[in-house]
Amino acid sequence: MPKVQAILEGILKKDALIASRLLRAVDDQDPKAVEILEKIYPKRKPSQVIGLTGPPGVGKSTLIDALVAKEREGGACVGVLAIDPSSPFTGGALLGDRIRMSRHASDPDVFIRSLASRGRMGGLSASLQDSLVVMQAMGYSPIFVETVGTGQDEVEVLRVSHTTLVVLAPGLGDSIQSLKAGIMEIADIYVVNKADKDSARTLQSEIEDLIGMKVYTPEDWQPRVILTSPAYNQGLKELQEAIKAHWTYLNQAGRRRRKEEQIAKQLVVGRLQDGILHLLEAKLNHLLGGAWKDEILNPYTMSNKLFERFKQQVVDET
Amino acid sequence: MPKVQAILEGILKKDALIASRLLRAVDDQDPKAVEILEKIYPKRKPSQVIGLTGPPGVGKSTLIDALVAKEREGGACVGVLAIDPSSPFTGGALLGDRIRMSRHASDPDVFIRSLASRGRMGGLSASLQDSLVVMQAMGYSPIFVETVGTGQDEVEVLRVSHTTLVVLAPGLGDSIQSLKAGIMEIADIYVVNKADKDSARTLQSEIEDLIGMKVYTPEDWQPRVILTSPAYNQGLKELQEAIKAHWTYLNQAGRRRRKEEQIAKQLVVGRLQDGILHLLEAKLNHLLGGAWKDEILNPYTMSNKLFERFKQQVVDET
Numbered sequence: 001m002p003k004v005q006a007i008l009e010g011i012l013k014k015d016a017l018i019a020s021r022l023l024r025a026v027d028d029q030d031p032k033a034v035e036i037l038e039k040i041y042p043k044r045k046p047s048q049v050i051g052l053t054g055p056p057g058v059g060k061s062t063l064i065d066a067l068v069a070k071e072r073e074g075g076a077c078v079g080v081l082a083i084d085p086s087s088p089f090t091g092g093a094l095l096g097d098r099i100r101m102s103r104h105a106s107d108p109d110v111f112i113r114s115l116a117s118r119g120r121m122g123g124l125s126a127s128l129q130d131s132l133v134v135m136q137a138m139g140y141s142p143i144f145v146e147t148v149g150t151g152q153d154e155v156e157v158l159r160v161s162h163t164t165l166v167v168l169a170p171g172l173g174d175s176i177q178s179l180k181a182g183i184m185e186i187a188d189i190y191v192v193n194k195a196d197k198d199s200a201r202t203l204q205s206e207i208e209d210l211i212g213m214k215v216y217t218p219e220d221w222q223p224r225v226i227l228t229s230p231a232y233n234q235g236l237k238e239l240q241e242a243i244k245a246h247w248t249y250l251n252q253a254g255r256r257r258r259k260e261e262q263i264a265k266q267l268v269v270g271r272l273q274d275g276i277l278h279l280l281e282a283k284l285n286h287l288l289g290g291a292w293k294d295e296i297l298n299p300y301t302m303s304n305k306l307f308e309r310f311k312q313q314v315v316d317e318t
Numbered sequence: 319m320p321k322v323q324a325i326l327e328g329i330l331k332k333d334a335l336i337a338s339r340l341l342r343a344v345d346d347q348d349p350k351a352v353e354i355l356e357k358i359y360p361k362r363k364p365s366q367v368i369g370l371t372g373p374p375g376v377g378k379s380t381l382i383d384a385l386v387a388k389e390r391e392g393g394a395c396v397g398v399l400a401i402d403p404s405s406p407f408t409g410g411a412l413l414g415d416r417i418r419m420s421r422h423a424s425d426p427d428v429f430i431r432s433l434a435s436r437g438r439m440g441g442l443s444a445s446l447q448d449s450l451v452v453m454q455a456m457g458y459s460p461i462f463v464e465t466v467g468t469g470q471d472e473v474e475v476l477r478v479s480h481t482t483l484v485v486l487a488p489g490l491g492d493s494i495q496s497l498k499a500g501i502m503e504i505a506d507i508y509v510v511n512k513a514d515k516d517s518a519r520t521l522q523s524e525i526e527d528l529i530g531m532k533v534y535t536p537e538d539w540q541p542r543v544i545l546t547s548p549a550y551n552q553g554l555k556e557l558q559e560a561i562k563a564h565w566t567y568l569n570q571a572g573r574r575r576r577k578e579e580q581i582a583k584q585l586v587v588g589r590l591q592d593g594i595l596h597l598l599e600a601k602l603n604h605l606l607g608g609a610w611k612d613e614i615l616n617p618y619t620m621s622n623k624l625f626e627r628f629k630q631q632v633v634d635e636t
Contacts, residue, residue, distance in 0.1 A: 038618035056374060257614075264617045268606070269598050271621035276594055276628060280587050288586070296575075299582045300356035303589035310594060310628075 047141030051161030369479030
């Protein structure tokens with residue numbers, strides 16, 4: 001890697017090659033890369049991070065592609081971060097996404113990166129945030145983050161997003177009833193995509209009914225429902241405006257400040273967790289004191305003992 | 319909760335109600351539940367844990383359903399653990415799975431449990447293993463674990479499985495080429511499901527070509543490729559035999575012992591990681607010493623400092 005100062009300058013000058021190299025070094029746990037991230041962190045510009053989630057097949061990638069085009073019309077420099085579902089099986093699907101995005105791939109003002117979670121030891125959280133920090137320092141805004149819509153990866157993306165879009169589509173067999181439990185808590189904006197299809201209106205009013213069941217104070221953001229159909233250029237401007245309205249909302253009354261604090265704490269915890277996990281894996285045999293030499297000891301007993309030691313020494317002493 | 323001794327006896331007597339309550343208490347982080355798990359751990363019977371993964375739509379649930387039926391014919395008591403993709407969106411799909419499984423739902427010798435990963439703080443690993451420990455103490459064997467085939471959840475399931483089945487189906491658009499990178503490392507048995515369809519044979523020979531590219535020593539398990547079609551009762555017996563053959567292989571030359579040791583270490587690390595994460599989240603403000611009172615400090619600096627303290631006190635002193 002080039003010198004720290006040269007990398008730092010490259011990032012601030014939006015050098016995509018230097019940024020990619022830095023992010024690869026971060027993935028490889030290069031200590032120099034972390035040193036650079038530490039220096040980059042205060043240089044971030046305020047960029048809206050938009051997390052998109054929803055079941056497979058609703059057209060999230062196509063929607064992002066269309067939103068990127070809209071933002072480019074307005075002259076914005078846009079970031080796209082795709083969480084590679086990192087199953088070997090979805091390699092094909094990802095390739096498809098990249099092809100769909102390829103009209104932006106050669107645009108220097110669009111920075112597209114995919115992040116693998118497969119085989120990763122520890123959470124996705126720290127790596128995800130590292131990528132966002134670099135994109136924000138480069139000045140990309142907004143930044144779209146696409147999840148695969150399942151499991152822990154989704155949760156971690158939404159925890160670091162300013163604005164959450166839940167993308168649905170009519171006729172996918174997902175009963176709105178089954179969505180009830182989780183859906184009310186996470187969406188800032190609901191997108192009914194493929195709105196040219198029949199029953200899009202039905203889905204819209206079902207979502208609106210759900211929203212209507214919750215009581216919002218004037219301080220709360222009231223979720224919006226937007227119908228889109230990228231193929232017919234329908235609803236994109238309205239969606240873009242709703243996203244901006246949520247950003248305006250966050251920038252009032254210290255809300256963004258509080259959100260940024262949460263995100264920063266998340267990064268501290270994520271990095272600590274990753275570091276501790278690596279250390280535990282590396283030193284486990286040593287910590288266990290050869291406990292497993294002859295027979296398998298009780299892992300509940302072992303973890304309780306080790307945890308108590310951690311708790312007393314690190315937390316109680318402070 | 320009833321007394322510890324009564325719960326312990328209930329589990330060993332295969333009382334499904336007591337088991338479900340215990341597992342719910344584990345999910346709620348009830349300290350008494352962990353105490354019981356610690357007592358249950360040495361009572362586990364040797365049960366084969368079979369992890370199934372593969373892209374959505376290949377028919378994993380239907381395949382498990384058919385394998386459960388086959389095992390029941392032979393008189394085995396079977397466990398099924400489904401990793402709820404825990405997106406609110408897949409509630410519908412899960413419901414479908416439950417309906418497909420419903421012919422076994424009333425069978426007392428089939429224990430079906432689903433495990434949510436959504437909203438979970440920390441990894442899935444510890445909870446997953448807790449469920450397996452309970453099922454193994456109850457004497458269920460084999461135990462099928464179904465993943466959604468993406469992301470961290472999948473990785474964690476495969477790390478605690480004895481035998482890994484990679485389920486594929488013809489015509490799903492997944493180029494075998496794209497599978498190359500990850501697939502060779504994880505599968506003990508490849509299942510080409512929906513084998514009644516055209517091009518199943520093509521998929522089979524593509525997989526066999528991939529297997530053929532790797533050099534196996536006589537000590538290694540050589541992955542098998544099995545064609546199945548549950549609808550036509552095709553290949554199920556062959557698959558069942560391949561699964562048993564892998565279990566026999568593991569039970570030779572101390573292989574199962576080494577695998578169990580890895581799994582137990584995984585449990586120690588998983589539990590420690592969860593415990594430390596909870597502690598960090600709870601005590602973070604305290605640890606940060608009000609650092610965020612006025613402005614957002616650099617999370618890289620903060621996490622480095624906290625990590626160094628952890629490292630010195632807990633690891634270097636031992």
